[in-house]
Amino acid sequence: MAGISTDLIRGHTDTIILNILRHGDSYGYDIYKKIIELSGGEYELKEATLYTAFRRLLKDGEIESYWGDETQGGRRKYYRITDQGRQTYEQNKKDWETAKVILEQLIKGGITDESR
Template sequence: MNTSISTDLIRGHTDTILLNILRQGESYGYEIYKKIIELSNNKYELKEATLYTAFRRLEKEGYIISFWGDETQGGRRKYYRITEAGMERYEQNKKDWEFAKEILDQLIKGGINDGK
């Protein structure tokens, strides 16, 4: 039995996943990376390259902002914070996901005897 989810199934939802995490509070890359693994109960790991590509895209689109932390120990961290536009984008993406989930459920399970 496969114990991890296919990257293909997640690919279109990376932005929404990141916005969901950031709507709970500002954070930095590695912490977000760990949070995704934790939220998926170790069934999904977002590759770092994908994570940072998504950060750049979300920032360019105005959904998040980045800033440098003021750590005195070790290297400085780049933090990310969701914007008001990012909150709106998250809510819209969540609605789109709920709608798509219903349709997919019908397409995958529906039909003769309603999938029984």
């Protein structure tokens, strides 16, 4: 586990959560498991970080929450992506596509004589 540094991923926590909720409503522990699964077991987002992110996303109107109606073992708190959340996700995805290319250049690119 932890095949990717927390520093690298921090700015993308919200987008990762939105991506998971884009595929259907879910609750804390399930989202936690899905993140591990999506990363192929290479990244674990601590549950505490998740809950903090949920609170932020709720406040910004990107997601909504509601209580499930489980009778066994207590009710779960589910999260649902809002229309605004979907738009934010699409925008973040675009931003990422752009950033990815630039970062690739910045990290790997060499400075050639012509550009001097």
